[in-house]
Amino acid sequence: MSRAVSGREQLVSRAFIGLADTLVDDYDMIELLDRLVGYSAELLAADAAGIVLGDAKGTLRVVASSSEDAELMELLQLQNDEGPCLECYHTATPVSVPDLDDAARRWPGFTAAVRARGAFRSVHALPLRLRQESIGALNLFHSRPGPLPEVDLALGQALADVATIGILQERAIRQGEVVNEQLQTALNSRVVIEQAKGVIAERAGLPMDVAFDRLRRYARSSSQKLSDVARSLVERDLDPDLMLTATRASPPALPRRPGTPTR
């Protein structure tokens, strides 16, 4: 039992150190959120996770997710109509669905969509809090039903709080203008990153999630901001072949989806 505890402690330390790295000068917000979503899924034993931020109109937009699964995107996105994420965002409190079977009356559309996908049985949403309000939510999906244990809830909220601070930065909390500027920037950065994923995916014949992984690895290994690398690729200042060669040495190859060109 002590081994399990220390194993988790290590994970937690790694998570916070990794997050702290992104809070220094010139950090990249999308990278922060991307790491956060990964750590959250890992630490909270979630099968999938996503972060949504509310734009100026209050529409929830996905800014990070643990996988490129289009259906996961849909589950995050459709919560603009109903669902734990939306409620969490509006109330700025955690919203838990320990068993989807119990949620059908509350959110019929959302429950039906999750059921159709067949992979998740419980869903939890934690607010990215700013004083009394929330700027977005961290959404966790589990394949098993069950509540989130207190310890996990606290840890998850702490991770969400780090995300919020990372997004807003301390002085921004005092100046409404900077908050708005930064949120808008984050949303636009995501566009560039999606475009860059397309560039890499096409150039190397890779699926989108692998393309994103290569992008991330190159940014880290060349000590550049993810957003800057993405921009250079889309503006064609950075040759994708160069970037791909630099990141070719990699951990065990991901299995290719059938039908994907192997070029």
Place this chain on the structure above:
Amino acid sequence: MTRALLGMTRYDVRDRVLAEQICRACVDGLDVHGAAISLLTGSPSRETLWASDPTAELLEDLQFTLNEGACMQAASTGSPVLVPNLNDSTDAQRWPVFAAAVAEQTDALALFALPLQWGTINLGVLDLYRRTPGGLSGDQWRDAISAADVAALMMLGVRTEPGDGDAHGDGDGWLDPASSARAEVHQATGMVLVQLDVGAEVALARMRAHAFVEQRLLIDVARDVVSRKLRFTDDMA
């Protein structure tokens, strides 16, 4: 406010006419005294597309002459630059010469520069000013950003307009932010720009042209590109 912008006809629109319509809608619908839209991409082609009044025009001119200012910063960073009080030294320090010139030569006390941005494509900057200091309230910010988003969509829409420009309505779904802002559209743009060895704007234009010819929605074309059912080549329609 957004509805007013979207209600504007799109056919036979050139950048300048569109800029005028956007600025007028902003001055009418937002709580600001004036508005202007400038193009700032590439130093030789800096110009004011339209300004609602002499002060708005002067604010643009000052930035071009002095080569600094809120509008420039917004264009180069792709982030909004909000200056609720030009007399506030912290803000003014970012562009001291510009701030001083504005104080001397204009009656503008608050400035809000919103880049019209689509990923890496900068279509201009929408500059709003007020003669009284103060930030934008939550509602005003929402409206201002909506205006900038719609304006960016419309300007990019005009530049990548498929077909002959005759009103066929929003045939490919471009003006529907729910469709045009989908990740697949951006990913497909990235893929097509490699396939055709062109820039993002041209890639988008080609996809829209294809959607128009095939009578399909842009989002559906984008999905086909991403799932590799559709590849763009130079000799395509």
